[in-house]
Amino acid sequence: MFSLENITRIIHEWLNSHFNPTIALVTEFILVGVASITLFALLGLSLVWMERKVAAVMQIRLGPNRVGPKGIFQTTADTLKLLMKEGLVPDGADKFLFNLAPFIVMIVGMLILAPIAFAKNFQIWDINIGVLYLSAISSLSVIGILMAGWASNNKYSLLGAMRSGAQIVSYELSAGLSVLSIVVMAGSLSIKDIILSQQDGWWIFKAHIPALISFIIFIIAVTAETNRAPFDMAEAESELTAGFHTEYSGMRFALFFLAEYINIFIVCAIGATLFFGGWMPLHIGNWQAFNHIMDYIPSSLWFFGKTLGLIFLIMWFRWTFPRLRIDQLLNLEWKYLLPISMFNLLLMAVVAIKGWHF
Amino acid sequence: MIEEIGRTTEGDLIINVGPQHPATHGVLHLVITLNGETIKKVEPHLGYIHRSIEKMCESLSYRQFIYVTSRMDYLSSHINNHACALCVEKGLQIEVPQRAQYIRVIMDELTRIASHELWWGAMAMDLGAFTPFFHAFRERENITDIMEKTCGARLTMNYIVPGGVMAELHPDFQKDVQRFIQLYKSKFEEYNELVTGNIIFQNRMKSVGVLSKEDAISYGCSGPVARASGVFCDIRKLYPYDIYNKVEFEEITETEGDSFARYLVRLKEMQQSIHIIEQLLGDIPEGDFQAKTKAVLKLPKGEFYQRVETARGELGVYIVSEGGTTPYRIKFRSPGFSNLSALEHMVKGLKIGDLIAAMGSLDLVIPDIDR
Numbered sequence: 153m154f155s156l157e158n159i160t161r162i163i164h165e166w167l168n169s170h171f172n173p174t175i176a177l178v179t180e181f182i183l184v185g186v187a188s189i190t191l192f193a194l195l196g197l198s199l200v201w202m203e204r205k206v207a208a209v210m211q212i213r214l215g216p217n218r219v220g221p222k223g224i225f226q227t228t229a230d231t232l233k234l235l236m237k238e239g240l241v242p243d244g245a246d247k248f249l250f251n252l253a254p255f256i257v258m259i260v261g262m263l264i265l266a267p268i269a270f271a272k273n274f275q276i277w278d279i280n281i282g283v284l285y286l287s288a289i290s291s292l293s294v295i296g297i298l299m300a301g302w303a304s305n306n307k308y309s310l311l312g313a314m315r316s317g318a319q320i321v322s323y324e325l326s327a328g329l330s331v332l333s334i335v336v337m338a339g340s341l342s343i344k345d346i347i348l349s350q351q352d353g354w355w356i357f358k359a360h361i362p363a364l365i366s367f368i369i370f371i372i373a374v375t376a377e378t379n380r381a382p383f384d385m386a387e388a389e390s391e392l393t394a395g396f397h398t399e400y401s402g403m404r405f406a407l408f409f410l411a412e413y414i415n416i417f418i419v420c421a422i423g424a425t426l427f428f429g430g431w432m433p434l435h436i437g438n439w440q441a442f443n444h445i446m447d448y449i450p451s452s453l454w455f456f457g458k459t460l461g462l463i464f465l466i467m468w469f470r471w472t473f474p475r476l477r478i479d480q481l482l483n484l485e486w487k488y489l490l491p492i493s494m495f496n497l498l499l500m501a502v503v504a505i506k507g508w509h510f
Numbered sequence: 511m512i513e514e515i516g517r518t519t520e521g522d523l524i525i526n527v528g529p530q531h532p533a534t535h536g537v538l539h540l541v542i543t544l545n546g547e548t549i550k551k552v553e554p555h556l557g558y559i560h561r562s563i564e565k566m567c568e569s570l571s572y573r574q575f576i577y578v579t580s581r582m583d584y585l586s587s588h589i590n591n592h593a594c595a596l597c598v599e600k601g602l603q604i605e606v607p608q609r610a611q612y613i614r615v616i617m618d619e620l621t622r623i624a625s626h627e628l629w630w631g632a633m634a635m636d637l638g639a640f641t642p643f644f645h646a647f648r649e650r651e652n653i654t655d656i657m658e659k660t661c662g663a664r665l666t667m668n669y670i671v672p673g674g675v676m677a678e679l680h681p682d683f684q685k686d687v688q689r690f691i692q693l694y695k696s697k698f699e700e701y702n703e704l705v706t707g708n709i710i711f712q713n714r715m716k717s718v719g720v721l722s723k724e725d726a727i728s729y730g731c732s733g734p735v736a737r738a739s740g741v742f743c744d745i746r747k748l749y750p751y752d753i754y755n756k757v758e759f760e761e762i763t764e765t766e767g768d769s770f771a772r773y774l775v776r777l778k779e780m781q782q783s784i785h786i787i788e789q790l791l792g793d794i795p796e797g798d799f800q801a802k803t804k805a806v807l808k809l810p811k812g813e814f815y816q817r818v819e820t821a822r823g824e825l826g827v828y829i830v831s832e833g834g835t836t837p838y839r840i841k842f843r844s845p846g847f848s849n850l851s852a853l854e855h856m857v858k859g860l861k862i863g864d865l866i867a868a869m870g871s872l873d874l875v876i877p878d879i880d881r
Contacts, residue, residue, distance in 0.1 A: 207640070207641075210641050211640065211641050211643075211644035211645075212644055212645070212648060213644060307523055307525050308525070311525075311547070311862075315547075381638055382638065382710055384638065391533060391862050391863055391865075391866050392862075393531060393532060471640060471641050472639070472641060472704070473638075473639060473708065473710055474634060474637035474638045474639040474705075474708060474710050474711045474714060475637055475638025475639075475710075475714075475863070476710055476713075476714070477713075477714060477861055477863040477864065478547055478861060478863065479547075479861060480710075480713055480714075
């Protein structure tokens with residue numbers, strides 16, 4: 153059976169048998185770095201293509217279909233174009249911060265990849281405070297956005313950045329609380345343990361209605377956190393032209409653009425890990441035969457399938473809903489989502505203590 | 511104008527929305543003063559697409575000037591032409607054949623539906639929903655196809671001449687329109703499912719940009735904007751032209767006067783237009799499609815005024831004639847200009863997002879404002 157675990161094991165053993173441990177470790181670091189950058193590029197390209205195809209289906213049109221079969225190389229061509237474009241820095245911009253901002257957003261995306269389990273025993277770093285690490289790092293991206301908005305010396309950018317700041321800071325709360333409710337259930341902060349705790353069923357099924365509520369809150373909150381419609385206040389192209397990245401062009405713009413899709417992938421991966429068991433196959437109670445068949449599907453396919461399903465959900469939101477207004481957005485968070493998720497966390501704790509879950 | 515860009519002495523932010531901005535649907539330039547996200551002042555700057563159409567008309571004959579007006583409010587170009595033709599016919603006392611009147615009115619209503627369709631898509635797009643735009647264009651495409659088949663052009667049709675219409679209808683006309691009506695009726699529920707019933711959309715539109723009945727009258731608003739505030743101002747009802755006095759339709763009004771009321775008025779108006787077309791389509795009388803007129807038209811000395819109901823409101827055409835082959839002076843009363851003037855009153859104290867929603871619900875066409 154195909155497994156990513158075997159590949160890493162073979163590489164690890166080969167390196168250790170040919171070189172001394174230090175060199176082997178450094179080589180592994182480099183390999184992981186190269187692999188994650190490659191994953192970044194591939195994800196960015198394929199998710200942009202996917203978004204355009206999803207949009208096309210919703211909007212009764214074909215979508216990209218010229219470059220390559222079904223237009224799959226369209227994004228590659230677009231990226232090449234952006235690479236060759238002049239990266240304009242506006243007069244009066246704070247040049248240092250202006251250049252730094254897209255990289256901060258990008259680096260945050262890269263750091264966040266570390267504790268995510270892509271398949272069985274295939275994880276860059278199984279840190280024991282995995283969930284805490286995720287929420288800590290993901291809140292850094294707001295710095296990049298604020299920096300971009302401020303350094304551009306453009307009023308639209310500034311307004312967009314301020315909106316984005318208010319939005320991300322508030323939605324982090326309910327995202328964090330809904331993640332915590334799963335931590336309460338699993339009894340661990342480590343991503344690996346959380347996945348293993350879902351061996352006999354995913355938390356969304358096992359933990360009844362509280363899990364469903366926290367999943368809905370999670371999806372709403374991460375849509376807002378990634379600045380996606382209907383919460384794309386920071387960009388709001390009909391109000392603020394392009395929001396915080398109005399002044400960005402060329403590859404700097406592409407970095408923001410890619411970071412958006414990487415962030416979507418990451419939050420959906422987190423959602424899939426916490427609520428849908430990550431790489432864990434679908435197991436139903438005592439159905440031995442069914443469970444065995446499910447086990448034969450490679451764990452990486454399970455992980456990517458679940459994540460892509462959630463990504464589709466978020467894309468679906470974008471192409472059907474109108475945008476909220478900034479005050480409505482903050483009302484939704486502080487008056488509805490936050491109290492509900494606090495209460496839900498309590499409920500979850502009661503369920504966990506009483507052992508009412510399956 | 512340039513000095514205003516920056517900050518006021520009170521520290522408020524001044525932002526230029528337009529002339530190049532996704533929300534203004536053209537070259538409208540709004541200078542808005544912001545306190546945080548709250549709007550303190552909105553100042554429209556006009557003239558970016560001024561082509562002096564009124565002046566141009568003075569050097570064109572009474573047959574020619576009609577087609578320049580297609581470029582004013584290009585979304586209801588046929589209705590603009592209709593207004594001009596009616597004004598010339600009034601001056602020359604031409605009796606328009608029944609058949610031509612039927613064709614004109616059916617085309618008017620098709621134009622109105624096409625215009626409202628585009629507005630519906632653009633309105634949703636202003637609020638950040640992209641998909642409705644394509645759904646609106648799916649139906650609108652059928653109307654433009656019908657127009658192309660009838661007179662060769664899809665948007666600026668130039669189908670009307672003084673005394674009737676330019677050409678005979680296409681033999682398939684009735685069948686095509688019938689098919690469009692069927693399609694439209696089957697798709698109409700989608701509009702409500704996709705946009706009208708959406709909770710986010712309703713929250714964005716309700717009690718945003720409220721215009722009271724008194725204000726609507728004093729700002730000179732007309733069309734769906736005024737009707738949403740409860741003003742009965744449909745020219746088709748008040749001063750019927752051609753065969754509008756023979757058809758039966760409802761004048762849609764709402765009382766709230768907010769953006770959502772304006773939205774509903776236009777949505778229901780589309781259905782009324784379908785209703786009108788259905789009444790007329792079956793019994794277009796046989797006969798001439800054009801009255802016999804002289805080759806060179808000369809209006810008698812005097813002043814002539816005619817108003818019609820375009821998709822945006824009341825369009826008035828005022829012709830002063832000295833008895834020559836060209837008008838001495840022409841003045842158009844365009845609905846968009848008056849409707850725009852109410853914008854500042856509507857959005858003061860609201861957020862930027864509300865400005866976009868209110869502006870979208872006004873259904874502005876900038877070439878109509880500037881002319």
